[in-house]
Amino acid sequence: xxxxxxRNLEYTAIRFSGTITGNTVKELISKGIISSHLDITGExxxxxxxxxxxxxxxxxxxxxxxxxxxxxxxxxxxxxSYIETAxxxxxxxxxxxxxxxxxxxxxxxxxxxxxxIRGNRxxxxxxxxxxxxxxxxxxxxxxxxxxxxxxxxxxxxxxxxVTVSGMALGIDRKAHEAALDNxxxxxxxxxxxxxxxxxxxxxxxxxxxxxxxxxxxxxPPGQQAVKQYFPSRNRLISALSDVCLVMQAGQFxxxxxxxxxxxxxxxxxxxxPNNIYSADCLGGLYLLxxxxxxxxxxxxxxxxxxxxxxxxxxLAGDDIDDEPAWKRMIxxxxxxxxxxxxxxxxxxxxxxxxLTSLLTDLELDRKIxxxxxxxxxxxxxx
Amino acid sequence: MKKQQSVFKVxxxxxxxxxxxxxxxxxxxxxxxxxxxxxxxxxxxxxxxRGRIRSALVSSGFFLPKGHITVSISPAYMRKxxxxxxxxxxxxxxxVSGQLPIEEGRKVYAEGELSLNxxxxxTPGAALRxxxxxxxxxxxxxxxDEKMSAGCAGIRAQTVDTxxxxxxxxxxxxxxxxxxxxxxxxxxxxxxxxxxxKGQEKASRAIQISACGMHNLLMLGSPGCGKTIAGKxxxxxxxxxxxxxxxxxxxxxxxxxxxxxxxxxxxxxxxxYPGISRSQLLGSxxxxxxxxxxxxxxxxxxxxxxxxxxxxxxxxxxxxxxERIVRIVKExxxxxxxxxxxxxxxxxPCKCGMLYEKGSRCxxxxxxxxxxxxxxxxxxxxxxxxxxxxRSIEAKDLxxxxxxxxxxxxxxxxxxxxxxxxxQKERYKDPGIFNGTVTVADAEVLRAGKDVVTYASDAAIxxxxxxxxxxxxxxxxxxxxxxEGRRDMTRNDIAxxxxxxxxx
Numbered sequence: 001x002x003x004x005x006x007r008n009l010e011y012t013a014i015r016f017s018g019t020i021t022g023n024t025v026k027e028l029i030s031k032g033i034i035s036s037h038l039d040i041t042g043e044x045x046x047x048x049x050x051x052x053x054x055x056x057x058x059x060x061x062x063x064x065x066x067x068x069x070x071x072x073x074x075x076x077x078x079x080x081s082y083i084e085t086a087x088x089x090x091x092x093x094x095x096x097x098x099x100x101x102x103x104x105x106x107x108x109x110x111x112x113x114x115x116x117i118r119g120n121r122x123x124x125x126x127x128x129x130x131x132x133x134x135x136x137x138x139x140x141x142x143x144x145x146x147x148x149x150x151x152x153x154x155x156x157x158x159x160x161x162v163t164v165s166g167m168a169l170g171i172d173r174k175a176h177e178a179a180l181d182n183x184x185x186x187x188x189x190x191x192x193x194x195x196x197x198x199x200x201x202x203x204x205x206x207x208x209x210x211x212x213x214x215x216x217x218x219x220p221p222g223q224q225a226v227k228q229y230f231p232s233r234n235r236l237i238s239a240l241s242d243v244c245l246v247m248q249a250g251q252f253x254x255x256x257x258x259x260x261x262x263x264x265x266x267x268x269x270x271x272x273p274n275n276i277y278s279a280d281c282l283g284g285l286y287l288l289x290x291x292x293x294x295x296x297x298x299x300x301x302x303x304x305x306x307x308x309x310x311x312x313x314x315l316a317g318d319d320i321d322d323e324p325a326w327k328r329m330i331x332x333x334x335x336x337x338x339x340x341x342x343x344x345x346x347x348x349x350x351x352x353x354x355l356t357s358l359l360t361d362l363e364l365d366r367k368i369x370x371x372x373x374x375x376x377x378x379x380x381x382x
Numbered sequence: 383m384k385k386q387q388s389v390f391k392v393x394x395x396x397x398x399x400x401x402x403x404x405x406x407x408x409x410x411x412x413x414x415x416x417x418x419x420x421x422x423x424x425x426x427x428x429x430x431x432r433g434r435i436r437s438a439l440v441s442s443g444f445f446l447p448k449g450h451i452t453v454s455i456s457p458a459y460m461r462k463x464x465x466x467x468x469x470x471x472x473x474x475x476x477x478v479s480g481q482l483p484i485e486e487g488r489k490v491y492a493e494g495e496l497s498l499n500x501x502x503x504x505t506p507g508a509a510l511r512x513x514x515x516x517x518x519x520x521x522x523x524x525x526x527d528e529k530m531s532a533g534c535a536g537i538r539a540q541t542v543d544t545x546x547x548x549x550x551x552x553x554x555x556x557x558x559x560x561x562x563x564x565x566x567x568x569x570x571x572x573x574x575x576x577x578x579x580k581g582q583e584k585a586s587r588a589i590q591i592s593a594c595g596m597h598n599l600l601m602l603g604s605p606g607c608g609k610t611i612a613g614k615x616x617x618x619x620x621x622x623x624x625x626x627x628x629x630x631x632x633x634x635x636x637x638x639x640x641x642x643x644x645x646x647x648x649x650x651x652x653x654x655y656p657g658i659s660r661s662q663l664l665g666s667x668x669x670x671x672x673x674x675x676x677x678x679x680x681x682x683x684x685x686x687x688x689x690x691x692x693x694x695x696x697x698x699x700x701x702x703x704x705e706r707i708v709r710i711v712k713e714x715x716x717x718x719x720x721x722x723x724x725x726x727x728x729x730x731p732c733k734c735g736m737l738y739e740k741g742s743r744c745x746x747x748x749x750x751x752x753x754x755x756x757x758x759x760x761x762x763x764x765x766x767x768x769x770x771x772x773r774s775i776e777a778k779d780l781x782x783x784x785x786x787x788x789x790x791x792x793x794x795x796x797x798x799x800x801x802x803x804x805x806q807k808e809r810y811k812d813p814g815i816f817n818g819t820v821t822v823a824d825a826e827v828l829r830a831g832k833d834v835v836t837y838a839s840d841a842a843i844x845x846x847x848x849x850x851x852x853x854x855x856x857x858x859x860x861x862x863x864x865x866e867g868r869r870d871m872t873r874n875d876i877a878x879x880x881x882x883x884x885x886x
Contacts, residue, residue, distance in 0.1 A: 340584070340738055340771060340773055341583070341584045341771075341881065342581065342582055342583050342584050342585075342772075342773060343740070343773075345583040345584070346581060352583040352584070352586075352587050353587065353862065353866070353874075353878050354874070355583075356584075356587070356877070356878040356881040357873075357874040357875075357877035357878045357881075358877075359877075359881060360841065360876075360877035360878065360880040360881055361877055363845075363880075364840070364841055364844050364845070364880075370885055372731075372737055372738070372744075372751070373602075373731060373737055373738040373771040373773075373885075374738065
């Protein structure tokens with residue numbers, strides 16, 4: 001664990017000591033007192049307390065800072081347990097100042113400044129560059145919804161789209177399972193800490209996710225999942241996804257939270273049309289009535305996601321001369337499935353002549369090869 | 383009236399292969415019982431002209447002189463056919479019998495078929511014949527129907543529509559030759575726009591390179607993915623026919639009697655199919671009728687379902703592709719037709735055709751695919767510079783392409799192609815040589831620097847290319863550099879060219 005991660009852990013410990021809230025940090029930053037959330041840790045901790053009367057702060061914030069100072073020993077205790085659990089479980093810390101911090105979160109309010117992951121951290125970048133679909137639904141789904149989940153996630157996996165869900169029983173479990181079974185990419189957002197396996201029945205999936213996927217949580221290491229954490233976990237699922245797919249939802253289902261978060265974050269919500277005679281499906285049907293999109297085939301969704309990612313690629317690839325970046329992007333695309341030059345041209349926003357010369361370079365470097373008219377990654381290119 | 387001559391010469395011409403041969407027509411009238419003979423290896427179409435001439439003269443107020451009329455058409459050792467000799471024979475008779483005045487030593491050229499009531503009609507092959515007339519003729523008479531041919535040949539002539547017109551020309555001195563350059567109607571505004579290839583960038587780029595550098599092209603893709611359309615688009619992005627090209631195109635079409643006046647002169651797009659016979663392809667040696675290869679000169683020869691062609695038929699194409707001419711041998715004589723065209727082959731990549739489609743829709747086993755593709759033999763593929771796969775675009779994309787929101791792209795691309803061809807003209811100092819047809823790929827002429835040559839040879843070695851494949855890399859790379867307006871070739875040009883290499 002490096003210094004930066006340690007300081008972020010300290011920040012988390014301060015936040016979870018029950019003293020300073022997210023709003024206090026926001027106030028400090030917006031008033032220019034601190035420039036980064038890390039400024040309340042280390043030396044900043046003392047300074048903030050000493051200067052608190054000189055600073056132009058609301059009385060609430062001033063009180064919180066005093067509380068924070070007094071809670072030092074508790075903070076240290078928390079920090080120690082965090083470090084221990086994190087080290088034990090191979091947990092990494094990501095903050096909003098990291099490269100891997102989800103780009104879209106910077107434009108959303110209420111996103112955690114620091115979160116914790118376990119598994120393949122590259123998926124965070126993939127999530128942005130290749131697009132992602134949140135797949136959520138009931139914990140006691142019907143066969144039909146389960147079948148559809150498997151079918152859709154399989155298609156997403158083929159396209160390299162990241163499947164995001166919550167590792168709950170039912171639909172969530174199926175979504176992760178289908179992605180892992182099809183060599184796809186998947187992220188589970190947990191309600192408790194990243195080491196907290198909840199529900200325990202899903203331990204097998206959890207292990208597979210640590211190995212091939214990614215576990216993500218805004219809760220510190222060691223934190224147990226508590227009932228009230230679930231809605232805020234749901235907001236992260238929708239925030240990580242480009243579209244939100246509701247496979248089945250009862251009338252009072254938590255899935256509906258995810259859908260409404262998605263809608264308020266400006267993401268498209270698709271709902272699988274389900275049985276109107278089953279009360280377990282009414283929530284989804286009401287969403288449809290309220291204007292959610294009908295989920296009929298995966299390709300509409302894939303197309304929607306691709307439109308999003310295309311724009312991102314154009315932004316990311318501002319510099320047309322950055323050939324290594326484009327080559328990486330080509331290999332990224334090919335990691336999902338073999339493609340013809342035409343297919344690649346539809347995915348990568350560069351002139352066709354440049355694309356072809358990059359393809360040749362990659363081919364001569366033995367990174368990719370041509371097999372039956374389509375380009376594939378060689379073993380060395382993976 | 384002038385002194386009556388007993389023999390008079392009129393000039394005309396007949397087509398032999400793609401050449402016109404000037405012939406002298408001598409007419410003599412001598413006293414005796416009335417006879418009318420035409421000699422000089424003439425076929426029945428010429429011998430029958432006697433009946434047409436007799437009737438045409440009488441119905442126009444002339445008469446057939448009494449006595450032995452002998453007409454000799456030279457060169458006497460060559461077989462001749464066609465009804466275009468009607469008018470010159472009739473003229474000869476009129477001159478020799480003193481019915482029309484002519485100054486001694488005047489050379490008269492005439493051609494045209496007579497109808498029984500004295501009208502004069504054009505005959506096929508006029509363009510070829512008129513092209514071979516020298517400049518030493520004093521009078522040039524052609525049927526009104528052959529204006530376009532005259533324009534094509536660039537000659538000045540007098541048109542005559544009836545025997546009465548002929549009378550006016552010589553009796554009233556009304557010979558006033560005109561130029562017909564304005565008669566050539568070159569049409570090029572009917573094309574399929576290249577924007578329909580949206581989503582099929584590789585094919586789109588391939589046909590542009592092909593058009594710019596006259597590179598032969600092979601497109602492999604599923605049935606219905608738009609290969610034929612791509613071929614037609616290629617015809618559309620080629621530069622407008624130059625007057626010289628137009629006259630060549632016109633001449634061969636007109637000779638074959640295939641010219642459609644309503645359509646005007648368009649860039650040839652000849653479509654051949656697996657069942658085509660040898661004589662349809664190369665031309666028939668019996669009547670020297672040009673085959674599809676000759677008809678494709680200055681245009682495109684499009685071979686559909688190329689993987690279904692019998693190997694023998696593909697072999698017939700090899701020599702014309704190499705030499706850019708096609709030969710027909712008739713009775714020991716070789717007749718050469720120019721055949722400079724872009725060869726475009728289109729076919730399925732495998733037995734089921736789905737090899738390049740999205741997902742894995744192909745049901746062929748690797749062995750079946752290999753066997754299927756091996757139908758395109760090595761030596762034939764060697765003559766193809768650009769090979770591209772093509773996959774069908776999805777229905778949704780189709781919808782988009784049919785909207786045509788972007789406007790037409792073909793005019794701009796055609797301008798680009800025209801410019802690139804100008805560059806090549808300057809490079810090779812010969813309007814007939816292009817990057818795709820130049821025989822030696824000389825690094826200096828192609829302006830490939832040392833590093834570019836190294837890169838190309840490196841790519842050739844790693845890609846398992848033959849020496850010919852290497853020279854193709856350089857030549858296609860040169861065309862790409864020309865398209866981008868680069869004086870010197872770069873590594874990227876070679877890299878792009880490599881994508882179109884042979885992968886079968």
